[in-house]
Amino acid sequence: xxxxxxxxxxxxxxxxxxxxxxxxxxxxxxxxxxxxxxxxxxxxxxxxxxxxxxxxxxxxxxxxxxxxxxxxxxxxxxxxxxxxxxxxxxxxxxxxxxxxxxxxxxxxxxxxxxxxxxxxxxxxxxxxxxxxxxxxxxxxxxxxxxxxxxxxxxxxxxxxxxxxxxxxxxxxxxxxxxxxxxxxxxxxxxxxxxxxxxxxxxxxxxxxxxxxxxxxxxxxxxxxxxxxxxxxxxxxxxxxxxxxxxxxxxxxxxxxxxxxxxxxxxxxxxxxxxxxxxxxxxxxxxxxxxxxxxxxxxxxxxxxxxxxxxxxxxxxxxxxxxxxxxxxxxxxxxxxxxxxxxxxxxxxxxxxxxxxxxxx
Amino acid sequence: xxxxxxxxxxxxxxxxxxxxxxxxxxxxxxxxxxxxxxxxxxxxxxxxxxxxxxxxxxxxxxxxxxxxxxxxxxxxxxxxxxxxxxxxxxxxxxxxxxxxxxxx
Ligand code: FES
Numbered sequence: 453x454x455x456x457x458x459x460x461x462x463x464x465x466x467x468x469x470x471x472x473x474x475x476x477x478x479x480x481x482x483x484x485x486x487x488x489x490x491x492x493x494x495x496x497x498x499x500x501x502x503x504x505x506x507x508x509x510x511x512x513x514x515x516x517x518x519x520x521x522x523x524x525x526x527x528x529x530x531x532x533x534x535x536x537x538x539x540x541x542x543x544x545x546x547x548x549x550x551x552x553x554x555x556x557x558x559x560x561x562x563x564x565x566x567x568x569x570x571x572x573x574x575x576x577x578x579x580x581x582x583x584x585x586x587x588x589x590x591x592x593x594x595x596x597x598x599x600x601x602x603x604x605x606x607x608x609x610x611x612x613x614x615x616x617x618x619x620x621x622x623x624x625x626x627x628x629x630x631x632x633x634x635x636x637x638x639x640x641x642x643x644x645x646x647x648x649x650x651x652x653x654x655x656x657x658x659x660x661x662x663x664x665x666x667x668x669x670x671x672x673x674x675x676x677x678x679x680x681x682x683x684x685x686x687x688x689x690x691x692x693x694x695x696x697x698x699x700x701x702x703x704x705x706x707x708x709x710x711x712x713x714x715x716x717x718x719x720x721x722x723x724x725x726x727x728x729x730x731x732x733x734x735x736x737x738x739x740x741x742x743x744x745x746x747x748x749x750x751x752x753x754x755x756x757x758x759x760x761x762x763x764x765x766x767x768x769x770x771x772x773x774x775x776x777x778x779x780x781x782x783x784x785x786x787x788x789x790x791x792x793x794x795x796x797x798x799x800x801x802x803x804x805x806x807x808x809x810x811x812x
Numbered sequence: 813x814x815x816x817x818x819x820x821x822x823x824x825x826x827x828x829x830x831x832x833x834x835x836x837x838x839x840x841x842x843x844x845x846x847x848x849x850x851x852x853x854x855x856x857x858x859x860x861x862x863x864x865x866x867x868x869x870x871x872x873x874x875x876x877x878x879x880x881x882x883x884x885x886x887x888x889x890x891x892x893x894x895x896x897x898x899x900x901x902x903x904x905x906x907x908x909x910x911x912x913x914x915x916x
Contacts, residue, residue: 484877484896486845491876496822510822534877567878579858579871586875586895594850595817595825621817665869666858703878 454480454528456764457544457557459535459706462490463750464742465563466518467757468764472561473525475765475775480557481527482546484534488522489515490565491585492750494592496620497613497641505751505785512592514750538709542737559737559764562707563757566700566721566743571605574660580667584614584697591621599693603670604628605658609637609749611697616645626689629656629672631679638794659686661694670694700747712738719801721747729806730779731760732767739764746798752789758782815854831901848894848905849875849882860884860894861908884908888915 458469461483473479487493495511506514522529533548543556568583570576584604590596602623604615607630615625628645633654635642646652653672659681660671674685701722704714713726713734725733725740732739741760742753759782762775790799817825828844835857842851849860849872859869860882873881877896886892887904890912894905 486898512823567876568874570873577863577868577870579860579869582872583874583879586872589875590850590853591817592823594846595820595823595827596850596854597815597817598853620821666871 454478454555454557455768456480456559456561456761457482457555458561458563459544460490460563460565460742460744461485461488461529461531462563462565462742462753463492463514463518464565464744464753464757464760465490465561466522467754468561468563468739468741468761469527469757470518470521470525471758471761471778472765473527475762475769475772477765477768479527480530480555481522482530482533482535482555484532486532487515488519488529488531492518494585494588495613495750496592496617499751505754511750535706538706542710544706559739559768560710561739561741561757561760561764562725562744563740563742563753563760564703564706564744566702566747568696569699569701571658571696571698573658575663576661578661578663578667579665580663580692581661581694581696584610584695587693587695588614588617591623592617597621597623599623599691601626601691602693602695603658603672603689603691604695604697606630606697606699607632607635607637607642607652607654608697608699609641611695612637612641612645614695614697615650616641616648619648619650625650626691627672628652629658630654631657631675657681658694662688667692667694700743702744702747704744707733707738707740707744710738711735715805717801717804719797720745720805724805726805729783730763731756732763737767739767746801748795748798749789752786752795752798755782755786755789815856831899833899833901833903833905835905836907837904842899844900845898847875848884848886848892848897848899848903850895851899852894852905859907861912862910864910867909883912885912890914 455477458465458481469479469481492511492515536547537545546553587598603626662669670689673681707725739760741756762778831844840855858871872895873879875895882895883891884894885906
């Protein structure tokens with residue numbers, strides 16, 4: 453039996469597995485993709501922050517560095533494998549090659565990430581209405597030209613980065629629209645996209661996608677302070693793709709099944725597992741990290757992974773100085789990152805999560 | 813095969829070997845191992861199925877196996893998530909109608 457089973461091989465899960473293995477635990481990492489790295493494998497932009505956070509390194513290269521470490525450490529990996537259930541005896545069911553394999557570990561770290569949010573508007577189910585991350589996958593991982601001209605809805609970091617990558621792939625970007633009166637993502641990304649000539653229309657939303665079998669155009673409009681559409685301000689945008697970048701929702705289905713307490717905390721992304729400052733859930737042998745715990749950035753996911761990995765090790769083998777050092781360094785770095793105004797939402801979410809007594 | 817990026821300032825694409833597959837009996841080409849949905853998209857096919865109740869066209873949405881928007885009939889199996897299913901030589905791919913049929 454493995455000491456620790458990590459579900460999800462993205463930035464959070466990989467760091468969790470690496471730290472736990474380095475401390476001495478036996479580790480299995482399971483992922484449903486053909487390669488490790490999670491969403492890093494499509495991220496062509498360079499990260500910023502400090503040197504320890506891979507400043508100036510592209511996401512795709514971080515994925516390679518982490519996968520390499522996993523291999524060097526002899527961590528067991530199951531790829532193209534989906535965890536489909538959590539059972540009463542604390543085992544999980546893993547679907548691989550059309551076979552269901554039962555696996556049991558002493559301790560689990562869930563790093564399942566998040567899925568893209570949908571947005572309701574007329575014809576929002578037409579082919580050509582895509583999650584922004586989906587287009588990023590098609591174009592950056594498989595080298596497929598996603599379309600001719602795109603409209604992007606939402607100006608968070610994904611909504612700002614993907615249009616830039618579209619331009620690099622030779623795709624036109626009509627505009628980015630944002631319902632709020634301000635841009636959601638980092639200023640550097642917004643400045644870069646503006647310099648490239650893509651307009652960012654604030655106080656705008658989409659009301660309709662048009663087209664017979666696929667998207668042929670979009671109707672957008674301006675909104676007032678109450679987010680109500682202003683009559684007469686509608687515009688038709690010619691495009692064959694509408695990219696939805698309006699946030700992510702944590703993938704916590706398996707944790708429901710595992711009987712972990714779930715709370716609704718909008719600041720963290722919606723329904724999230726309850727966890728303490730050591731990322732331990734209401735079931736002590738289950739830890740969480742990354743977007744599943746709070747929808748943030750890859751850099752915070754990596755730090756959370758380290759904490760979860762170290763604490764899971766301690767859960768099994770008792771207090772350990774090296775683990776403690778890893779945790780305190782990671783917590784300090786998280787604190788620094790979360791001082792940024794962009795992270796206020798997360799700080800508020802954590803206040804709600806940690807501040808309240810656990811309900812039975 | 814013109815739906816593929818040939819020049820990119822940052823990325824280089826390592827593709828599998830070229831294979832033939834069939835979409836609604838029409839012969840198409842793609843690269844082995846890439847998701848079926850990506851190969852179809854590159855061939856200009858964006859409608860992957862028709863919805864159960866109102867028979868509305870649907871394409872992929874998340875492309876990472878999380879939303880079930882991309883279910884198709886592959887080699888007689890209905891409800892295959894084609895954004896994750898790797899392409900293989902000779903595959904028979906069909907648009908799924910509603911809940912799909914088995915043994916097409
Ligand atoms: S597009 Fe979402 S599961 Fe395939």
